[in-house]
Amino acid sequence: MAxxxxxxxxxxxxxxxxxxxxxxQVSIDGKIYNVDVxxxxxxxxxxxxxxxxxxxxxxxxKEPKTYIINTLYNSYDISILDAEAKYLRSRKDxxxxxxxxxxxxxxxxxxxxxxxxxxxxxxxxxxxxxxxxKMESEYKVKRDRVIKNVMVKEGDIIDGxxxxxxxx
Amino acid sequence: xxxxxxxxxxxxxxVRVMRTCREMGITSVxxxxxxxxxxxHVRYADEAYHIGPSPSNxxxxxxxxxxxxxxxxxxxxxxxxxxxxxxxxxxxxxxxKEGIIFIGPSSHSISxxxxxxxxxxxxxxxxxxxxxxxxxxxxxxxxxxxxxxKIGLPVMIKASAGGGGKGIRLxxxxxxxxxxxxxxxxxxxxAFSNDEVYVEKYIQSPHHIEFQILADRHGNVIxxxxxxxxxxxxxxxxxEETPSPLMNPEIRAEMGKHAVAVAKAAxxxxxxxxxxxxxxxxxxxxxxxxxxxxVEHPITERVVGIDLVKEQINIANGLKLSYKQEELSQNGHAxxxxxxxxxxxxxxxxxxxxxxxISEPLGFGVRHDGYVYEGYEIPMxxxxxxxxxxxxGKTRQEAIDxxxxxxxxYKITGIKTTIKFLERIMNTPDFINGNYNTHFIEKNHAFLxxxxxxxxxxxxxxxxxxxxxxxxxxxxxxxxxxSGSDGSNWKSCGRRKxxxxx
Numbered sequence: 001m002a003x004x005x006x007x008x009x010x011x012x013x014x015x016x017x018x019x020x021x022x023x024x025q026v027s028i029d030g031k032i033y034n035v036d037v038x039x040x041x042x043x044x045x046x047x048x049x050x051x052x053x054x055x056x057x058x059x060x061x062k063e064p065k066t067y068i069i070n071t072l073y074n075s076y077d078i079s080i081l082d083a084e085a086k087y088l089r090s091r092k093d094x095x096x097x098x099x100x101x102x103x104x105x106x107x108x109x110x111x112x113x114x115x116x117x118x119x120x121x122x123x124x125x126x127x128x129x130x131x132x133x134k135m136e137s138e139y140k141v142k143r144d145r146v147i148k149n150v151m152v153k154e155g156d157i158i159d160g161x162x163x164x165x166x167x168x
Numbered sequence: 169x170x171x172x173x174x175x176x177x178x179x180x181x182x183v184r185v186m187r188t189c190r191e192m193g194i195t196s197v198x199x200x201x202x203x204x205x206x207x208x209h210v211r212y213a214d215e216a217y218h219i220g221p222s223p224s225n226x227x228x229x230x231x232x233x234x235x236x237x238x239x240x241x242x243x244x245x246x247x248x249x250x251x252x253x254x255x256x257x258x259x260x261x262x263x264x265k266e267g268i269i270f271i272g273p274s275s276h277s278i279s280x281x282x283x284x285x286x287x288x289x290x291x292x293x294x295x296x297x298x299x300x301x302x303x304x305x306x307x308x309x310x311x312x313x314x315x316x317x318k319i320g321l322p323v324m325i326k327a328s329a330g331g332g333g334k335g336i337r338l339x340x341x342x343x344x345x346x347x348x349x350x351x352x353x354x355x356x357x358x359a360f361s362n363d364e365v366y367v368e369k370y371i372q373s374p375h376h377i378e379f380q381i382l383a384d385r386h387g388n389v390i391x392x393x394x395x396x397x398x399x400x401x402x403x404x405x406x407x408e409e410t411p412s413p414l415m416n417p418e419i420r421a422e423m424g425k426h427a428v429a430v431a432k433a434a435x436x437x438x439x440x441x442x443x444x445x446x447x448x449x450x451x452x453x454x455x456x457x458x459x460x461x462x463v464e465h466p467i468t469e470r471v472v473g474i475d476l477v478k479e480q481i482n483i484a485n486g487l488k489l490s491y492k493q494e495e496l497s498q499n500g501h502a503x504x505x506x507x508x509x510x511x512x513x514x515x516x517x518x519x520x521x522x523x524x525x526i527s528e529p530l531g532f533g534v535r536h537d538g539y540v541y542e543g544y545e546i547p548m549x550x551x552x553x554x555x556x557x558x559x560x561g562k563t564r565q566e567a568i569d570x571x572x573x574x575x576x577x578y579k580i581t582g583i584k585t586t587i588k589f590l591e592r593i594m595n596t597p598d599f600i601n602g603n604y605n606t607h608f609i610e611k612n613h614a615f616l617x618x619x620x621x622x623x624x625x626x627x628x629x630x631x632x633x634x635x636x637x638x639x640x641x642x643x644x645x646x647x648x649x650x651s652g653s654d655g656s657n658w659k660s661c662g663r664r665k666x667x668x669x670x
Contacts, residue, residue: 016635035632058634
């Protein structure tokens with residue numbers, strides 16, 4: 001079985017060539033790896049490759065079939081691009097440009113909203129301030145924009161990646 | 169004698185205080201907000217009371233609620249931990265009025281040390297060196313120019329009621345004096361509704377070194393040596409160690425004496441910390457006094473061998489100190505790393521969330537003061553501190569090696585933490601050589617961010633793990649609900665189990 005896997009924005013073709021117990025032979029873009037893989041704890045895989053021991057932590061992302069993967073010193077964003085994922089992605093691209101929604105990468109509380117629907121803002125203007133864990137972060141627009149919709153109000157508790165302000 | 173203590177705090181410090189209560193046979197009472205029902209301190213305590221909504225200004229900071237709960241639970245004492253109400257003179261006073269023992273100093277000591285100008289005056293009178301500057305607020309522009317000329321540039325202009333970096337300006341050039349003064353004043357006015365500012369000489373290569381003290385009600389004061397806290401990011405301490413690599417026995421004895429003098433000048437009672445700013449030539453100046461237990465107190469406990477919370481409770485009971493100065497010594501070396509729920513790859517943005525998995529380091533010389541567990545959701549309302557990792561070694565080098573080992577085995581998944589950033593610090597030559605000041609993180613920025621250690625293989629292993637996890641998940645989804653091909657659920661269960669190796 002073969003899959004396309006995207007790591008930090010770059011796609012690779014990954015294919016399972018053979019499997020016996022927890023010994024796997026996997027090809028990544030034609031390079032063959034013989035590995036011994038065991039899920040040792042929930043979300044933690046022990047991978048032995050050329051007798052080197054790797055601990056790989058998998059955290060499932062917000063979107064289906066996405067992972068944040070941590071090795072000892074590195075952290076990667078990974079998504080599995082099967083037929084379904086590719087289809088959904090192509091549809092999403094048509095729907096909305098990611099840049100059209102201002103969101104915060106972490107959950108928090110809305111401290112202040114500095115704009116209202118219809119406002120014209122300039123590149124670099126702060127539109128919303130979010131507080132999480134005693135730290136306030138300001139979110140700015142990258143280009144000159146018009147505020148299309150404000151989805152939250154001051155004092156609201158918000159999720160990470162939730163659209164807060166729609167701009168155009 | 170105190171029989172029941174209400175801990176007016178949460179997180180790791182609440183658990184840490186309750187541990188000592190348990191050892192002393194004292195009943196512990198937890199208070200919790202909406203967000204903290206599942207928090208460890210609620211589970212650890214003998215009793216727990218709900219005190220309101222999640223934001224701390226509606227729960228942990230509301231004096232009336234804490235007092236009411238203390239009365240309801242019949243607690244005879246309140247331990248404030250650090251942060252929240254720990255340095256609130258009104259709260260200390262209120263406890264006294266209500267007949268509840270406040271495990272900490274009197275409101276008089278708190279306010280003397282809390283206002284920076286009053287503190288400066290008190291300290292100067294006690295003969296302790298302070299950073300050259302004014303003890304009086306600057307009144308006019310002319311006054312400021314005159315005073316600053318006398319001290320010599322560079323200087324810091326600071327708000328009397330200041331804290332958290334607000335109302336502070338560094339002035340290097342003469343033409344910047346007046347604009348900086350005005351900016352500091354207006355910022356101070358906005359932040360603390362008090363625009364009093366004063367001026368201090370700016371120390372070029374500053375080390376932040378603090379002394380732990382203990383004082384009883386009978387006039388006995390001892391110091392428990394220093395803690396080196398110069399590894400800081402945005403004025404927040406990241407790593408602390410004791411003894412300080414900068415220190416020598418003569419200066420240590422001298423600073424210790426001055427720390428004791430400060431405590432005496434403030435009529436202090438309980439555990440406290442005297443912070444000094446020290447330059448490369450070991451000139452030291454009083455900075456401020458923290459009238460509470462510090463986050464980093466465990467390194468002192470480890471090296472001196474004294475449980476500071478136990479001493480706090482004994483002092484609050486009116487007992488005399490159990491130790492004399494000459495009985496104390498520093499044994500070996502201790503280092504503390506603070507583990508924060510922050511993403512070091514994304515400029516340390518907070519990372520609240522659910523802990524998927526945690527494995528804590530164990531073994532000789534390791535202490536772990538934390539409060540999170542598997543499945544616990546770190547709330548977004550409070551401080552991002554997850555835990556403190558404290559190691560001890562016979563020598564500084566051994567302590568560094570042990571810290572590296574402990575950080576290597578410390579795994580938290582589900583949220584981002586600063587663990588790997590701390591590992592990088594342990595490998596930074598300036599830290600290893602003990603040659604650092606408060607500019608350490610800034611100075612070593614490039615080294616600390618450069619973490620690409622095994623990109624090729626690690627990337628491949630990450631891809632393989634994702635691939636296998638994904639295919640197993642699909643296989644798992646397809647087989648659920650159906651019995652094994654030979655009709656035995658036991659066999660299929662066993663097969664699945666060995667496949668995913670649960």
